[in-house]
Amino acid sequence: MAASMLLLMATMAAAGWGRAAGDCNKPPALENGMLEDKYISTSTFDSGITVRYHCVPGYVMASGSSFSITCNGTVWGPFQARCQIKSCGSPGEILNGRYTSTGNTFGSTVTFTCDSGYRMVGRATRNCEVEGWSGQVPTCDAVKCSKLPEIENGKSPHKPSGEDFWGYGMVAEFSCNDSYSLIGPSSITCDSTGQWSGAAPECKDVKCPYPKIPAHGRMIGGFADVYVYGHEITFRCDEGYVMKGKRVIKCSENNDFVPPPPTCQSDIQCPKPKLSEHRNITEGSQSVYRNDDEITFACQDGYVMDGESVIKCGGDGKFVPSPPTCKRGAGASSGKNVCKFGKPDNSRCSLFLSSMLNMHKD
Known part of the structure; x- marks a missing residue:
């Protein structure tokens, strides 16, 4: 009789009967996800119990997914959970600038740059993190050039109408009073780095004395009663003589001709x-x-x-x-x-x- 009872119990065990304390094994694994912490170390689950999953950081539940599963007798019910990588969406627009990115999902980076004539305020990069995009969208402020100095004996330029500063691309025009010569550029430009393209010019009273005419030579161009800055004179040597020096000389800001007048030497x-x-x-x-x-x-x-x-x-x-x-x-x-x-x-x-x-x- 005892032998018959033991045989019946073995047969029932082989048929899967008698699991009152643990009807299901571990539930299926979830890619980029995991069970709730309280079930991680459990190996068997009672029939009728429902467990939940969650996605690892950087991943979220896909549309149509169910993050719970129930033990029905000895098997788990339908498993419809799926974790997909998190999207941070748009990193934000930047006025007077643009951005490039490696994507908009978890782990991506976006880099901002400003247009020419604008300077960035803030960090140039944002990263797609668990909580979304890091930091804030930077701003692009217009570059400003320094205030121009007043020039003596001349007129300093005024900013364009409606502007309260000298900005990128603006051109400053200079002029001198009557009888004064402009030494340097007549205009300078505010560049994309906030620097002027050159130094402000000067207004000087420049007069050069009448030049010495070379022996065996003559002046052929540039005749004038008064020679001022930039005035040019051209020389030529007589036949049979060759010129030593430059044929054209110019009145310089130092009140003398540069280079000095040439000489005419015998061609013998x-x-x-x-x-x-x-x-x-x-x-x-x-x-x-x-x-x-x-x-x-x-x-x-x-x-x-x-x-x-x-x-x-x-x-x-x-x-x-x-x-x-x-x-x-x-x-x-x-x-x-x-x-x-x-x-x-x-x-x-x-x-x-x-x-x-x-x-x-x-």
């Missing part, structure tokens, strides 16, 4: 001196020599100069004086133009005297 050329042993050109080496061009010579160590170290191209196409020669030691013709009596003139004189003393010792 002096032939370049032939290279000579032991003699070097230290200054004035060039391919063409004209009137007044100079050459400076020096002798090599152990040699003394006979003649002048500096020669000049004359108007007749010849160097004056003739190029010097370099001779060894006492071989120079009495050291002409090298030493003055009782007082050395330069390093070549010292070399000459040294060579003379050595010859005397020998």
Whole structure:
């Protein structure tokens, strides 16, 4: 009899009977969601019990979802829960600016920028968080340039009608009183960074004296009784002469012409001196020599100069004086133009005297 009872109990257990204290196993898992905290550690659930889910931070219940499920006997009822990522919606509009974003869902970032001529006030970014967009929408305020100084002997500009400050893109125009010249730009602009494009100009009384006319040249443009700032004069050289300097000069703010008037040199050329042993050109080496061009010579160590170290191209196409020669030691013709009596003139004189003393010792 006892054996029969044990067999019946085993058969009932195999058939699922006798779960009065725990009819359902753990309920199904929810992606991006979880059971209420009080059920997390429970492994079996009584028939008829209803449990609830909630979404993890950053996710919300999808439309049509049911976040509760009931144990019916040994099985859970229909499971219709779904968690979808949270949307923060629009991050807000910004006047005189724009924004770019990586999206509008949880974890996204939006970055604001202002249009040219406007400066941002506030943080440039907002993040989509559990509670929605972080922070506030920034504002874009118009940039302002500093007040312009008053200029002496002239008229300072006035702000455009209806404006109480100098803003981006506004142009300030300057002018001077009669007989004064405007030194600098006549207008400056307020740029997108709130800086003026340049310094305010000055008004100066500029008068340049009549320029010196170059010998063998003449003025061909810019005739005037009075020369003021910016006035230009143009020169030309006579036939057979070449210009040294600029052909056009301008009256500057310092009351003089810049650059100075040119000179007119004879177009007659002096032939370049032939290279000579032991003699070097230290200054004035060039391919063409004209009137007044100079050459400076020096002798090599152990040699003394006979003649002048500096020669000049004359108007007749010849160097004056003739190029010097370099001779060894006492071989120079009495050291002409090298030493003055009782007082050395330069390093070549010292070399000459040294060579003379050595010859005397020998």
